[in-house]
Amino acid sequence: MSIAKRQNDLNAVIVTVADLRSASEAVHALLPEDRDWEGRLMAMVRLFPGNPDKGLAVEYRLVAMARMLEAGVLPGWATPEASDGSMLIAEPVWTATATEPIILGKHEARFDQRSFLTRVLSMAAPEGNA
DSSP states (O other): OOOOHHHHHHTTTTOOOHHHHHEEEEEEEESSGGSHHHHHHHHHHHTTTTHHHHHHHHHHHHHHHHHHHHHTTTSSSSSOOTTTTOOOOOOOHHHHHSSOOEEEEESEEEOOHHHHHHHHHHSSOOOOOO
């Protein structure tokens, strides 16, 4: 299957914020040494039985979000990483992660940074009054 076909198939899968949070919790429940690619995918199989595309779509979205956070593209939208590897992430980031199209490369999954940040900002509620 071509990368473009796989990308289209995975972008057609409906992923919710609840799916992403459940998957994130499942991954963080694993022992640190089991949080590799294989361990995370096994967690997705258990979380989404009979729906491998959903598990893969969720995994790729989480990986793409993590890459954006690690790259510093979303300053102020997450707390620094805790000792257990977790961080608090603002709701607009979760929503963008669930809805932005995923871009697949040969060995990576990512979001378009500009589009992702635009979506995050469009969902952020302004504070204060003018």
